Amino acid sequence: MVQTNPRFAVIGAGIVGVCCALRLQARGFDVCLFDPREPGSATSFGNAGVIADSFIMPYSTPGLWKQLPGMLLSGDGPLKVRWPYFVRGLPWLLRFMSEARVDRTRQVAAELATLGRLCQSSHRELMREHDVDANLMKANGVLKVYRDPRVIENHALEHEVLREHGFPVEVLDGDELRQLEPGLSREFRAAEFLPVMGQVAQSVKLTEAYFEAFVRLGGRHIKESARRFEMQSEGPKRLITDLGIHDVDQVLIAAGAWSRELVNALGIDVPLDTERGYHISVDWCDELVLNRPVMDGENFFVMAPMLDGVRVTSGTEIGGLSLPPDFSRVRRILGYARASLPKLTGAVNREWMGYRPSMPDSKPVIGRSPRHAGVFFAFGHGHLGLTQAAITSKLIEELVMGVPTSVAVAPFSAERFA
Template sequence: MSQAKPKSKSQTPTAHKVVVIGAGIVGVNLALALQGRGYDVTILDRGEPGMGASFGNAGGIAVTECAPIAMPGTMMNVPGWLMDPLGPLSVRWRYLPRMMPWLLRFVASSSKSRVEQIAVELAALLNRAWDDYDPVIAKAGLADAVFKKEGAIAVYRSDASRRGADYEIDLRRRNGIKIRDLTRDEVRDLEPDLAPIFACGVMEEDWGRVLDPYKIVMGLYKCFLDQGGTFETANVTDFVYRDGKPRAAMTTSGDQITFDSVVVACGAWSKTLAKRLGSPVPLDTERGYNTTVPYHDAKLSRMVICADDSFVMTPMEMGIRVGGAVELGGLIAPPNYERAKALFAKGKEALPKLNAEGGTEWMGFRPSMPDSKPVISKSPKHQNVFFSFGHGHLGLTMAATTGRLISDLVAGSETPINMTPYRINRF
């Protein structure tokens, strides 16, 4: 078991000890927020910090995305998903039996009344994102060097496809999202390297991006260590109970890491640990693919969302990242990089100067709940256990807000929003 030792311990030996299981963007933000309240915090992870979905995601601070994945009419799309292995949302046939309970809940969440309510509940988190990130960014000294708040544009191939998005765009506007329509000429003026195939678009004004998601995690992680935090490489498999409460994390190496409180925040791997702690949860994974190519001739000034084909293109420090789509296939099946190639082909159609030379393909696991809402919750079984996972496409976006809210729950403080919609036992 390797261990990164802090430079100095700011907490006293008798400080309340919190273990955070998971060293992705959510876990590191949780650890920083808990440190800010004076807790003695240790992060545990089976691998190195920031090397999961936090490493290769699309880099969007997607504060406008309060519409859930399952929208009215979703049921009509399921047969197509099963037939097209390279489509925007696909299901691996072999995984379908295990995925069926999740899919049934997913479809149930797509009724108009549920979608309207979910959008309100997601917006309550998203509308706080920048305010909660600002002090975290300042503390870690990241600032504008890696965060850009310049909006994103979503583009449509026809006026008809834009009209087909009317309900979703209206839903977001009704929840406080600033979106303005763009003509064909305005799209071209904003991003002249795009192909002339887009009839119109919308500007999502509060959207942001990061120049390198991994550098964000590592910048926050360094801040955590500098403030006295501890990291241990440990694969947690179970918990040791004393006096009826979980009091230590048990690892595959046989170690027992004690705590006063524990937060499960290990993304797609949280389901097993939540069940061990008495809270089974319908968590599954959306496998996301992308290709990142160095800069050659193609240029973008902001994120571009190609709405008709469900992918995004992000200008980053290392090049342009083309990715998106959803594959439902669990944690075990090997990657199908034909999906990354199909996405990149669509990207080249949208941005003809894209050059695949020197590109790298990647696949990551997005931990997702059927109703698109994360779990940010106290345990209904144990007063010293907390859960934070299931952020889907929005982990980077919601991480600082999630950290703030979990620190409030651990401290027993009043939270700035109603936490009932995000409870682990809502299904």
Template sequence: MNQPSAPRPSSPHVGIVGGGIVGIAAAACLAEAGFSVTVFDRTGICEETSSGNAGAFAFSDVLPLAQKGMMRHLPRWLADPLGPLSIPPAYLPTLLPWLWRFWRAGAPSRYEAALSAQAALMQLAEREWAGLMQRSGTLPMLREEGSLELYESEAEFRAALPGWAARDRFGITYRHVEGAELAGLQPGLSPRFVKATFVPGWKTVADPKLLGKALWAHAERLGARFENGLVEGVETVGEGPAILLRGGERRAFSKVLIAAGAWSHRLAAGLGDRIPLETERGYNTTLPPGAFDVRRQIVFPAHGFVITPLDTGLRIGGAVELAGLERPPNHARSKALLAKAQRFLPGLDPRGGREWMGFRPSLPDSVPVIGRSARSPDVFYAFGHGHLGLTQAAATARLVRGLAEEQSLPIDLAPFSPQRF
């Protein structure tokens, strides 16, 4: 396999804040392009939110969250503290401005712009992941069994049809199934599920943490370096941007990328960009391999969670808890999802699971921030991907590389502007 050459000593040096999948993919793409790259993270490479996600390349998931019917379900979901969406009452006053923006993002007048932006990013993501996995030697970690979205009633299925019709415009392949075909796609389901939608192009990975670390190994081979450290700010005085580490150390770079997930908006605020990012805390339990023969990722839209077969186990998780960064985890939510999975998959062995909670960085319109800071053309942002960080990481990395090289970009960045708020 041909590898791009390592950076020359005189190459522009890019500092990346964040060792999650977006930062890792950007490091790999920049290193391939000949940049010197240093990644900073407080824990390690792919050790936080990117380590425990559902492992999907959800390229067909183009509908913004505000347009998925969440507002319709909101009163019922909020009535259940362990349901698909939870907001601790004490956090609600803090959250209200974000919820107002989220409600406005669901307006029909905003639907088309958000849908088109997500579809363009997804199409780029599918192309870029194919190339990046080929170059990094990670293609054996790709799984292409598709996904199965399940419905418990005819009414639930009918309510989902407009969303599938919207996907028709972008050439997304799917088919609705029931009866014997549904049973063949996933044996052992509870009979409560009467219909489903099979998406053959949906992909998953062997394990998201293992993929992130393998992609980082590729970046390291090209000269990228990692430094453990807590970044407290980014400044733009002087000839170029600098990363400020806890303890007072100042590290100057040619360019800086902020890709710190749910913590990114705090750094952006120091640069004059007020970005309304909120934290969707996601929960899961990973059972040992063999807990149940799940053939492909299965999705329970009315319950807000998925089950993914990974090489390292069976991951059951999802749902949304809007509760910020400071509150302790509420693993009763993990247990509630596991209990539902036992009802939906009779015969599931629930023993030996590992519980986990991660912070999804979510913007009200479900469209990530990708672009330059207001204060400096040499400071870039790449965050706010919500549930789709893994899916959109390679596309985001390609766009960051284009910004760093000051070249034309494959898609219009205007919908992703950090200043759109």
């Protein structure tokens, strides 16, 4: 077996792991990034590219119990459960549903807001420090559009919470929303505009740019799968992979949906599961105009402008890591998208599925291992991996260096599930 001596092992080469590896390498650590895949090529590849700093509301909100049966029975709703996975996924779903209370909504939103306020500035800081093209990220805002204006009346709590934490939301009528997006169907008669949110034109490009900066600083990528650790009293001693043994001093687990098995190997259990997400990418055509990500707030999909086409993303599927993809729902949603954006007539150039690493309380796990010195966690970002990657890396850097953190990390500790 191959044996090497990386002193700081970062496990996972998605956007979160790459950002963390870059910051640690820049701090002078000898960092190795462990992942059998190319950086940013798994879950980080397929999102809508939104820097969703205003998305501070947890996904389990008051009233969800009433909506759940309809969601599960609808083939096109925001939540689908793959029935072969139902029994295994039930504990996560029950914990998720237990969060659907007003007090928890307000608490979680307040905690996520501490990250949200720093998401874009942390990306800008990292891009500036490492000469990453600033044009990769822009701030045109995000539109959530509705056919029935009365739907927005149900969002009073969300609007109150957003404004309380400094995130503006504007309610638009049909004419106002078409001033922003003239290509949308006239069936849309109202919208919520989140003006401060940003977008990356191709999320994998940002991950690749951060990774290139990491390599320029001397960082290494070892294409092996982490399996377990050998520990000693002062911390990690060795990382065992599928292909080798590697001496380490410190470890960061940032393996997204694959993190739970590694954390379990340390004797710690966290309720991490996967929200599988799908997208279909459609070629641009000459007359198509789409200036920013647009969310259909009634059919629960996003249309996002990307360099290689318009990306149509679906909702959430609870199905674990092993079941094959089922593209039937996102293919049906593509029909809705073409009706919503009549000039979306291009050919499909890709179908994709990825695994969002999600916690039932909608908060990531960021912090030190509660049981082991020299072990750090950065996973469970759910729908907000791209959004929260840079601020997460800043917090990990601060924890490793032993300096005060930019925001309180206790709400994101793995110990909250003890």
